[in-house]
Structures are given as structure tokens and as C-alpha cells.
Amino acid sequence: MSEIKQVNxxxxxxxxxxxxDWTVIRAAHANDIDIPHYCYHKDLSIAGNCRICMVNVKGxxxxxxxxxxxxAEGMEVSTMAPDAVEARKGVMEFLLINHPLDCPECxxxxxxxxxxxxxxxxxxxxxxxxxxxxxSKATLGPHxxxxxSRCILCTRCVRFTDEVSGTGELGVIYRGDRSEIATxxxxxLDNPLSMNTVDICPVGALxxxxxxxxxxxxxxHSNPSVCADCSVGCNTRVDxxxxxxxxxxxxxxxxxxxxxxxxxxGRLSFGYAxxxxxxxxKVHGKDAxxxxxxxxALELLxxxxxxxxxxxxxxxxxxxxxxxxxxxxxxxxxxxxxxxYGNPTQQDQTFPGFTIxxxxxxxxxxxxxxxxxxxxxxSLKALAAETAPIGTLLVVHNVPxxxxxxxxxxxLDRSENVVLLDFxxxxxxxxxNVAVALPTLTSFEKAGTFVNHDGLAQEFAPVMEPVxxxxxxxxxxxxxxxDARAATVSGVKA
Amino acid sequence: MSADMTPxxxxxxxxxxxxxxxxxPRLLTRTVLKTSQKMSxxxxxxxxxxxxxxxxxxxxxxxxxxxxxxxxxxxxxSERFRGEHRLTKDxxxxxxxxxxxxxxxxxxxxxxxxxxxxxxxxxxxxxxxxRVFEIDMLKCIYCGYCVEACPKEAIExxxxxxQVYQTRQEFIYDREKLLAN
Numbered sequence: 001m002s003e004i005k006q007v008n009x010x011x012x013x014x015x016x017x018x019x020x021d022w023t024v025i026r027a028a029h030a031n032d033i034d035i036p037h038y039c040y041h042k043d044l045s046i047a048g049n050c051r052i053c054m055v056n057v058k059g060x061x062x063x064x065x066x067x068x069x070x071x072a073e074g075m076e077v078s079t080m081a082p083d084a085v086e087a088r089k090g091v092m093e094f095l096l097i098n099h100p101l102d103c104p105e106c107x108x109x110x111x112x113x114x115x116x117x118x119x120x121x122x123x124x125x126x127x128x129x130x131x132x133x134x135x136s137k138a139t140l141g142p143h144x145x146x147x148x149s150r151c152i153l154c155t156r157c158v159r160f161t162d163e164v165s166g167t168g169e170l171g172v173i174y175r176g177d178r179s180e181i182a183t184x185x186x187x188x189l190d191n192p193l194s195m196n197t198v199d200i201c202p203v204g205a206l207x208x209x210x211x212x213x214x215x216x217x218x219x220x221h222s223n224p225s226v227c228a229d230c231s232v233g234c235n236t237r238v239d240x241x242x243x244x245x246x247x248x249x250x251x252x253x254x255x256x257x258x259x260x261x262x263x264x265x266g267r268l269s270f271g272y273a274x275x276x277x278x279x280x281x282k283v284h285g286k287d288a289x290x291x292x293x294x295x296x297a298l299e300l301l302x303x304x305x306x307x308x309x310x311x312x313x314x315x316x317x318x319x320x321x322x323x324x325x326x327x328x329x330x331x332x333x334x335x336x337x338x339x340x341y342g343n344p345t346q347q348d349q350t351f352p353g354f355t356i357x358x359x360x361x362x363x364x365x366x367x368x369x370x371x372x373x374x375x376x377x378x379s380l381k382a383l384a385a386e387t388a389p390i391g392t393l394l395v396v397h398n399v400p401x402x403x404x405x406x407x408x409x410x411x412l413d414r415s416e417n418v419v420l421l422d423f424x425x426x427x428x429x430x431x432x433n434v435a436v437a438l439p440t441l442t443s444f445e446k447a448g449t450f451v452n453h454d455g456l457a458q459e460f461a462p463v464m465e466p467v468x469x470x471x472x473x474x475x476x477x478x479x480x481x482x483d484a485r486a487a488t489v490s491g492v493k494a
Numbered sequence: 495m496s497a498d499m500t501p502x503x504x505x506x507x508x509x510x511x512x513x514x515x516x517x518x519p520r521l522l523t524r525t526v527l528k529t530s531q532k533m534s535x536x537x538x539x540x541x542x543x544x545x546x547x548x549x550x551x552x553x554x555x556x557x558x559x560x561x562x563x564x565x566x567x568x569x570x571x572s573e574r575f576r577g578e579h580r581l582t583k584d585x586x587x588x589x590x591x592x593x594x595x596x597x598x599x600x601x602x603x604x605x606x607x608x609x610x611x612x613x614x615x616x617x618x619x620x621x622x623x624x625r626v627f628e629i630d631m632l633k634c635i636y637c638g639y640c641v642e643a644c645p646k647e648a649i650e651x652x653x654x655x656x657q658v659y660q661t662r663q664e665f666i667y668d669r670e671k672l673l674a675n
Contacts, residue, residue, distance in 0.1 A: 104594030104645050105621040147621075213610040213622050216595045 009075040024077055025053050025066035035079055036088065036117045038095075038202045039154035040067035043259050043353065044163055050154045051091045052117060056081030063087040085121070092122035098133045098177060100149045108204030110217040114152070133177050140170070140182075141189030143209050143264055144198055148180045151205035157181060157197040164261060164353030167191040181205070192349060192356060195264045199250055210268060211248045215241050223463035224252055226450055228316065228362040228443045229266035232355070233452030234258040236266070238444065238463040246270045246444065246464065257456065263349075263356045270444065272400035278425045278439040279468045285434075290469075294483050297419045297436045300392045301333050302484060308391030309333045310383065312411070315342030315361035315376055316399045318448025319457070321473035322363075322370040325396055328477040332484050336394075339383050340367040340376030341408065343399060357453050361399075362443070365451035380407055390415040396473065397422040398440055404428065423470055439470035446472040565658040575653040576636045579629055579667070580675040582648055588617060589673055590648035593624040597640035597649055605633035606640060627669040631656060 005020040011028050018027040023046065028035045038050035046068050053066035058076035063084045066077075078084065096118065103109040135148025158170045158181065169189045173182045183189055189197070198208045220239040227234040227249070235254040239247050249270060251262035281293030288296070301309060311333075313325055329336050342361035349356040367373040384407035393415035404412075404427060412418060417435040422428060423442050443450075445466045449459045471479075536542060562569070571577065582590050593610035611625035636656070640649050652675060659665055667675070 102621070104596065105592045109594075213593070213612060216599070218599065219595070 007071050007073045007075075009071050009073070009077065011077045012079055018071055020071065022071050023067055024055060024057075024064075024069045024071055024075075027071050028055075028066065028077070028079065033079065035066045036113075036121060037067060038113055038117075038152060039156060041156055041159075041200055043261075044156060044159045044200075047155050047159065050095075050152065052088055052095075052121070054084045054087035054091065055079050056084040088117075088121040089123060092118055093127070095152050096122070096126060097128050098149065099152075100132065100134075102150070106147075106150065106204035107207045107212060107217075108150075108201075112204060113202035135178070135180050138182065139209070140206070141194050143195050143268075144189050145207050145209050145212065146181060147205050147207065150203050151181055152203055153179050153181070154202060155181075156200045156202070157206055160193075160197050160200060161189070161191070164196070164351060165191045165193045166352040170197075191351075192263050192265065193261060193351060193354060195267055196251075196261050199260070208248070215247050220247055223461070225249075225444065225463050226362075226458045226460040227262065227266040227269075228450065229263070229269045229360070231357040231359040231361060231364060231453035232258060233362060233450055233456065233458050234262045234266055235458070236262065238270075240464055244464045246273065257452065257454075257458075258354070261354045263354075265356075269400070272424065273442045273444050273464075274467065276425050277468045278422060278429065278437060278470065281439060281469075282429075282437040283435070290479075293436055293438055294480055297438065298332075298480060298484055298487065300417045300419055300435060301394060308389075309336035309394065310390045310392075310411075310415070311336050311338045311394045311396070312380075313338060313340055313367065313371060313373075313396045314399050314402075315340060315364040315367050316443075317363060317366070317396055317473065318443070318446070318450060319363065319366045319370050320448050321396065321398075322366055324474045324477040326371055328481055331481060333394075337383075338371055338373070339379045340371065340373035341380040342367075342376050343402065344405065345377070359453060362450040362452070365453070365455055366449070369451060380411070384408075384410045387414070392416065393418045395420045395422070395428070397424075397428060398442075400424065400442070402426070402428065404431070421473060421476065423468070438476060439468050440476065441466050441468075441470045441472055445470075448472075568655055571653050571655060573653060575655070576638045576651045577654040578631065578652050578656055578675055579634075579640070579672055580650055580652050581627065581669065581672040582650055583673065588620075589623065589669075590646045591624050591627065592620065592646055592648070593622045593627075594645060596643040596645060600639040600643035602637065602639065603633045603635050605630040624669060627672060629667045629672065631665040631667060632662060 006017050007020045008015060008017050009027065010016070011024070011031065011033050014031065014033070016027055016031045018030060025035045025037060025040055026042070035053050035055060037053045039047045040053060048065050048068035051065060054063040055066045056078040057064050057069065058078070063081075095114065099114065103112070103115065106112070109115065132149075135151070137148060138146045140146050153172065155172060158172060161170045162168050169183045169187045169191065170181055171184060172179050174180055195208055198206045220241055222237050222239050225236045225238045227236045235252040235257055236249050237252045238249050241247050249267045251258055251260055253260045280287045281290055282288060283293050283296045311325060311329055313322055326338070329338060342364055346358040346360065348358045364376060367376050373379050390411070393411065395418060397420060412431060412433065415433060418433050420429060420434050420437045421440050422437065423440050428434070429437055443460065444463050447459070447461045449457050451457045584590050593608055595608050598606040598608050607626060607628040607630075608624050609626035610622050613620040613623045636651070638651055641651055654675070
């Protein structure tokens with residue numbers, strides 16, 4: 001970047017210094033000066049077709065578009081000059097000519113740029129008395145619906161499929177005021193990044209089928225989080241309704257990780273927080289109190305000789321959980337072996353502007369850095385290859401949608417007793433020899449740190465209250481340790 | 495300040511200043527009502543007043559009562575009375591409501607529950623309708639903000655005086671009941 005010259009210019013009377021290859025709008029946004037925009041997006045190419053970003057440049061005969069005007073030395077830009085204000089007002093009126101004004105029925109209402117800019121830059125009433133053009137409604141793909149009449153033809157979605165997903169399903173058909181966004185014949189907007197088009201659509205033309213009519217956006221409250229669906233660790237914003245139910249997950253900008261994109265799978269992966277949850281501790285398949293369950297777990301873990309205990313830790317656990325596991329093992333079951341595992345790695349899905357990692361575990365790097373397991377899959381394979389029986393197997397699981405591999409089953413089959421820490425009442429719990437099951441929490445309900453594929457540690461906080469009686473691993477192991485100590489003091493330790 | 499208002503001799507200078515700033519408390523004297531001296535013996539025996547009061551009771555006894563047996567008898571209200579709500583229908587008999595939640599957003603009593611769903615495909619030009627539209631008449635304060643907020647004139651208030659029921663559940667008016675109201 002050093003070879004690019006810096007230029008000095010004035011925006012609204014403020015001196016700013018930016019690289020010479022930037023445009024006026026980027027220079028303004030980088031300096032917290034707002035210029036309205038629909039078609040401009042920082043991560044997409046410049047189209048310059050919405051014309052809302054009109055600014056006055058000293059010396060220019062008429063207002064110019066901020067998104068496509070390169071900065072120049074000594075340039076003087078005014079965003080609030082009378083001619084620029086008048087131009088924006090005119091653009092707003094044109095954009096609303098064929099707009100159906102169906103805000104009551106539109107999911108975008110409340111986060112719609114047409115609404116925002118209409119208030120800020122538009123007229124207070126429409127003068128258009130002729131009949132509006134009505135356009136088609138279409139289902140573009142499994143997750144995206146299109147409302148033609150609301151569309152302002154900014155082509156952000158078209159550019160997204162061309163430049164970021166590289167799949168190019170979308171195009172503009174027809175001409176003039178009849179122009180519409182459509183998929184090419186025989187194709188559907190079904191790439192794994194398709195729902196980003198919904199986010200970048202500045203109006204309500206592209207809406208998510210999964211969030212359709214679910215809630216008005218002003219009834220939602222948002223909490224920041226980190227996606228656990230793969231090892232990218234996309235920064236997310238989780239939107240919840242008044243009943244604390246997750247309604248949608250959308251990406252949060254982080255240029256070091258995911259820019260402003262996220263995959264569809266990550267957006268939709270919150271169902272496991274609500275279905276098939278392990279509500280209460282279980283001892284031999286029966287509901288038990290926490291005290292009973294902890295005692296049963298301790299008996300199995302410390303009753304046997306440490307060398308016959310194996311601890312399986314999945315790559316879905318937070319750094320904090322792994323650290324407490326390590327701490328507990330060294331204090332209470334010294335000599336136990338710690339083995340890592342995770343969801344099997346698939347092929348990376350690489351797109352021109354985004355990569356969905358094939359490693360479907362959020363914290364494989366944590367296993368390496370916290371527990372020193374360089375290759376989790378190899379460590380499980382090595383364990384599975386052995387034949388010596390395992391006294392007690394402690395599984396710190398927390399993997400949603402885990403498909404049990406033959407190796408994993410082999411380890412389970414060889415274990416006399418299994419102590420399972422998991423948030424789900426799933427296949428693993430029903431597999432057989434699970435003696436004690438202790439409920440934990442999903443990453444939506446607990447705080448922690450995941451280390452992504454790039455070695456970047458990302459901390460997250462809970463977004464909602466726990467929906468079960470589960471507790472975070474750190475609390476659980478702290479209580480187990482306390483119980484073990486109490487048992488030693490009173491002399492009942494086996 | 496005169497010396498008689500601060501009867502105690504100040505011990506220090508600062509004490510004097512404090513005494514000057516806050517006036518000394520007024521002496522509490524027992525107020526003795528000396529009205530008995532003004533009253534005549536007729537007043538003192540209370541009998542005429544008692545009879546006068548009883549006359550009022552007796553007169554009201556024969557007048558038409560101002561109360562009525564609510565809820566069996568209904569009060570007469572004006573045409574513009576803000577009573578129970580109604581969901582309106584368009585010319586084709588379809589409900590006008592598009593489940594925009596504006597009424598629920600405006601409601602200060604949080605008595606409106608809406609759940610939206612997609613409109614039937616044959617309803618041309620309509621995307622969304624309420625699957626659930628409930629008003630809890632016990633919570634409602636009949637302010638009419640929902641009517642003001644509605645962009646589709648889909649909810650209005652009738653001049654029906656709020657009904658009385660035996661159970662709480664009956665006070666929750668669902669979509670069909672509001673459409674028929």
C-alpha cells in the first residue's frame with residue numbers, strides 16, 4: 001500500500017487525508033461523514049446507478065456521484081450544498097415513483113434505507129398520481145424471495161453473485177421502468193452464500209424465506225456473537241425476539257475474518273439450541289439431581305485407577321472449557337489420557353470473495369494450543385486402534401449434529417462406563433453405556449473463546465439465557481473439584 | 495432578627511448565625527374551639543339537622559335511581575364511545591389487517607398479540623395476514639392508539655361497552671371474534 005500516494009482534500013470543511021485511489025464516498029465514510037448510498041458497497045465493485053450519493057465538488061458544473069468520483073488533491077467536497085441536497089431529493093422522489101409503499105407488509109421496514117433516506121433526504125409527500133408499475137414476485141432460491149415492485153435496481157445482489165460467490169445466477173432482465181432482477185433460465189439462487197444478498201439489499205426486494213413474516217425488526221434485540229458452524233469463526237449478530245428466542249443470525253463486519261459475509265448454513269444453525277436438549281442430569285438414564293449426578297461421575301472417575309480413564313474433548317469446546325478439563329484431570333484423575341476429536345473435515349468451499357472452511361469445528365486450534373493435541377483426528381484414530389479396555393470414558397462433547405464415526409463407536413464400545421457432558425439429548429446419549437450425562441450449554445448460552453483456522457482467538461458472550469438446567473463446563477468442573485475435595489476431607493473417597 | 499424571637503442566649507458566634515438563619519420554632523399552643531358559645535340550643539341538640547338529612551334520604555327513595563344493574567343493564571353511550579375493538583373487512587369481505595404490528599407497537603398496555611403468516615396466494619396484492627390476532631380486553635385501557643396507528647384502517651373501536659365474563663380466558667378476543675364484533 002505504501003506506493004499509493006496520499007491526497008489531501010476537504011469534505012464538509014474537514015481536512016482529510018486518504019489514499020489517492022479512493023473515491024469520495026469511501027473517504028467520507030472513513031472519516032465518519034455520512035453520504036447516503038444504495039448501490040455502493042465497500043466490498044463490491046462500483047456501479048454508480050442509484051444516484052443518491054450526490055455531492056457538490058467545488059469547480060464542478062453540477063453535483064457528482066460520491067461513489068464513482070475519485071479523490072484528488074485539493075478537492076473541496078460539500079455534502080450539504082443546496083444543489084446536492086436538491087439532487088438527492090429528486091433522486092428519492094424518482095426511486096419512490098414505482099415503489100409500492102407497502103411498508104406495513106414488508107420485512108425490511110425498520111432497517112430499510114428507503115425509509116431512512118426518505119426521512120433524511122426525501123419529500124414529505126409524493127406528487128406521483130399516475131399508475132405505478134407492478135412487477136413480479138418470485139422465489140429465487142431456497143432461502144431468498146424477490147419482491148419486484150420494491151426493487152430499486154441497485155444491482156448489489158447481481159454484483160455479489162458475480163464477484164463474491166462467483167456463481168453469477170442473477171441478472172437484470174427487461175428495460176427501463178420494467179427492469180427486474182431474475183435468475184438465469186433454469187438456474188436458482190442456491191449457492192451456499194445466497195442469503196448475503198438479503199443483507200446487502202438496501203430495500204425489501206430480497207427477503208429471507210426463513211425470516212419471512214417472523215417478526216418486525218424493531219421488536220428484536222441483538223447480541224454480538226461468533227459463529228460456531230465452521231473454523232472461519234464469522235462474527236455474527238444474533239437477533240432475538242421478546243421471548244428470547246433466536247429469530248435470525250446475520251453477519252457483523254470484521255475485515256480480518258469475514259468482511260460482511262457469512263454462509264447460509266451458519267445463519268440457519270441455531271435450531272439445535274432449542275430442539276432435543278438434555279434438560280437435567282441423568283444417571284443410568286434416569287433424571288437425577290446435580291448433586292447425585294456429580295457424585296456418580298466422581299465415583300466413576302476417581303474410583304478407578306487414573307490410567308484407565310480416558311478423556312475425549314471435542315473441537316467444539318471453548319478454550320476456557322478445555323483449560324478447566326485439563327485442570328480437573330491433572331488434579332483429580334492424574335494420569336488420564338486426553339484425546340481430541342471433532343466433526344470430520346470436509347472439502348473447503350472456496351468462492352472468489354469468501355471461503356467456507358471444510359473443518360466443521362470452531363475450535364480445532366484450541367485443542368492444539370490449550371491441550372497440546374496437534375492432530376485431533378489422529379489422536380482419536382490411535383486410541384481406536386488400541387484394544388485395552390477403558391475404565392471410564394469422560395466425553396466433553398457439545399457437537400451439534402455429530403455423526404458418530406466407526407472410530408468413535410469403537411472407543412465407546414471398549415469403555416466400561418461413559419460420563420458424557422453434552423447439551424443435546426441425542427444419538428450419543430442413547431448409544432448405550434452412558435452412565436452419567438451432565439447437561440452443558442450451547443455457544444449461544446455461554447461465554448468463551450474460539451480460535452479460528454487463522455489462529456485468531458475470538459471471545460464471545462452469551463446471547464440468551466440458558467433454556468435448560470445445564471451449566472458451562474468451567475462451573476461444572478469447579479463443582480466437581482469441590483465435591484472431590486469435600487469427599488476427601490470427610491474420608492469417603494473410594 | 496430581634497432578641498425575643500431567639501430567647502436563648504447564644505453560646506458562640508456561629509450559634510447566633512445559625513439561629514438567625516433558621517427562625518425559632520413557633521410555640522405550639524393547643525387550639526381550643528370555642529364554637530359552643532356561638533351555637534344556639536337548637537343546633538346543639540342536632541335533631542333538626544338529623545331530620546333534614548333523613549328528609550334527603552326519604553326524597554331520594556322515591557326518585558328514579560341514577561345507578562343501574564351493570565352488567566345486566568348496559569349504559570347508554572354516545573356514538574363515538576371507545577368501546578370494544580373490531581377488525582374491519584374490505585369490499586370483498588377479506589380482513590383488511592396486514593399484520594404490520596403497528597397497533598401492537600403503539601399499544602401502551604401491551605394487550606395485542608399478533609403472529610403473521612403469508613396471505614393465501616389467491617389474495618391478489620396482499621402478502622401478509624395475521625394468523626393470530628388477540629386482544630386481551632382485561633389489559634386494554636381503551637385508549638384507541640391502535641386505531642390511530644393502523645395504516646390500513648383495519649382496526650376500529652365500536653361503541654359496544656366492554657363485556658363482562660366469568661373467566662379470564664373469555665376476555666381474550668381472538669381474530670374471528672374481533673372480525674365478527
